[in-house]
Amino acid sequence: MMGFLFFLYAGIEMELFLRNLHKLRSRLNLAPIQIPIAQIPTLKVEFPTSEPSQVDHSAVFQDMESIFKNLKQVDPNDDASRYIVNAAILFIYRDQAILVQEPKGKWMLPGGQRNRPETPWEAAVREFNEETGFYLDTKQLLFAKYFDYRGTNRLKPPHTRIFVVGSRQPFGVYNPATIENQETVDLKYVSVHDLLAGLYDAELRNSNKFSLRFLRKLL
Numbered sequence: 001m002m003g004f005l006f007f008l009y010a011g012i013e014m015e016l017f018l019r020n021l022h023k024l025r026s027r028l029n030l031a032p033i034q035i036p037i038a039q040i041p042t043l044k045v046e047f048p049t050s051e052p053s054q055v056d057h058s059a060v061f062q063d064m065e066s067i068f069k070n071l072k073q074v075d076p077n078d079d080a081s082r083y084i085v086n087a088a089i090l091f092i093y094r095d096q097a098i099l100v101q102e103p104k105g106k107w108m109l110p111g112g113q114r115n116r117p118e119t120p121w122e123a124a125v126r127e128f129n130e131e132t133g134f135y136l137d138t139k140q141l142l143f144a145k146y147f148d149y150r151g152t153n154r155l156k157p158p159h160t161r162i163f164v165v166g167s168r169q170p171f172g173v174y175n176p177a178t179i180e181n182q183e184t185v186d187l188k189y190v191s192v193h194d195l196l197a198g199l200y201d202a203e204l205r206n207s208n209k210f211s212l213r214f215l216r217k218l219l
Contacts, residue, residue, distance in 0.1 A: 064094075071145035076121045086111065087123040088124060090165070099189075106205040111162070137167075143165065144164075201213075
């Protein structure tokens with residue numbers, strides 16, 4: 001009870017003091033105390049003016065597509081020549097390409113032998129899914145080109161079709177458990193520019209090394 005009375009008394013005294021101070025300042029005609037605005041601490045709060053925009057990859061893909069502009073456009077229904085027995089995919093997401101590693105240690109583009117009556121495109125997609133463990137959604141493709149490669153023997157007709165595709169579909173981490181028949185043992189993403197510059201030639205299977213050299217001449 002005594003504590004309550006003490007605080008009540010202190011409050012009344014403070015109120016009287018402030019009133020007397022105000023009267024004194026009025027009699028002396030003193031200006032009110034002003035604090036420069038610059039010295040007053042403020043809390044800056046920013047509100048977004050709009051929803052965050054989606055990441056736009058179009059410029060990167062346009063750059064990629066321009067690199068391969070000299071290649072032919074893919075027709076999924078094209079049964080191709082009877083000489084095409086192999087198909088592979090140079091898959092590009094933004095500026096990264098996928099390589100898979102065979103059990104012997106060499107790296108290669110996902111691909112393999114064509115099983116008739118499937119078209120080269122169907123064979124390439126099937127082999128890509130089997131060797132990467134991913135599922136290639138063809139509806140996500142931004143561009144799809146191809147070139148035919150005849151190998152080192154120029155007297156023979158082309159026997160391999162390599163598709164170059166750009167996709168908005170990103171893939172995750174390689175999971176060996178999803179690979180059929182243990183066709184590959186690893187997967188990695190590499191720079192498209194470095195791959196075309198030949199920086200990975202020493203790691204590639206010979207057939208891919210020579211086909212990519214041929215591709216460079218077409219660009």
